[in-house]
Amino acid sequence: MPSLPALLALLFVCWAPLRAAASSWWSLAMSPVQRPEMFIIGAQPVCSQLPGLSAGQRKLCQLYQEHMAYIGEGARTGIRECQHQFRQRRWNCSTVDDASVFGRVLQIGSRETAFTYAVSAAGVVNAISRACREGELSTCGCSRAARPKDLPRDWLWGGCGDNVDYGYRFAKEFVDAREREKNFAKGSEEQGRVLMNLQNNEAGRRAVYKTADVACKCHGVSGSCSLKTCWLQLAEFRKVGDQLKEKYDSAAAMRITRRGKLELVNSRFKPPTPEDLVYVDPSPDYCLRDESTGSLGTRGRLCNKTSEGLDGCALMCCGRGYDQFKSVRTERCHCKFHWCCFVRCKKCTQVVDQFVCK
């Protein structure tokens, strides 16, 4: 007869892979608690009702309740961008229907996980910086960034810019709080994950900072542009996503040392800067559905028969082959401009071949 502790241990081992995925502040992107008015009445309870917040994040929620809607918006922007960047890949950044948002896949410290942390931290910087400029938050206003040295002398530095300094600082407090609360043994795998998450959060925030640029408007007699007013403006979030995608492609493989620092697995590579993404685990291949890793698999995914890239049927379907079907596509066509002023189009339908993975 096996002893009771052994039985319990066995039970635990069997259950462990199916334990629930940790919930996350990303769930603010999903929950409908987005209305600032809701925070005003009966303030306190709202923060304790929001799913996915850590203890420190809950405290920040109580102090900065009006920020929460923008954190949710930022997370949503980040998730949407992630899904755009990965739309033609086996792992397509799809979300699941619980407070973990991405399911168990992010328990693996992979490149994909790195990107997800970075892009959502970037989303928060983006949303808060803009909310400051729009006067939506009582603790910040227009950017107070110093006039760039290379701005031509006769251009005015003024206007109301996106407050990326504030956005950066607040996002750092809020997003990193959950990692900073954890207290794992130095040199443990778990501590490695904390360091990885912190590095990737920072890389995401910096991507917003670095892509923000000077924008100007002309004044002067009938658009002569003799006078310009300039301010600091966030880049389109797509640009942030593109930049982080490049960082994803060049992400550095790391491991935790016994002294509790991340170091390169391959010491011949250049060490990552704070703008780079890092990961500690190899990626799964995401080919098959796997409950224990949270991989959804690529069965049923559309693929491109002629592409040799990641969106091609060969790679997307992992060699399992594909099914072909016809689908009808309707488009606007033969558009004519009518005087004045509208455009009238015809509807054209076209039968196209589509391919889905087996």
Ligand SMILES: *[C@@H]1O[C@H](CO)[C@@H](O)[C@H](O)[C@H]1NC(C)=O
């Ligand atoms: C992403 O992948 C999942 C699982 O393979 C699939 O159900 C979903 O439709 C995909 N989403 C998009 C936008 O292709």
Ligand SMILES: *[C@@H]1O[C@H](CO)[C@@H](O)[C@H](O)[C@H]1NC(C)=O
């Ligand atoms: C499929 O891939 C080919 C080659 O990369 C590309 O030219 C074509 O536009 C793609 N088709 C679709 C429907 O994306």
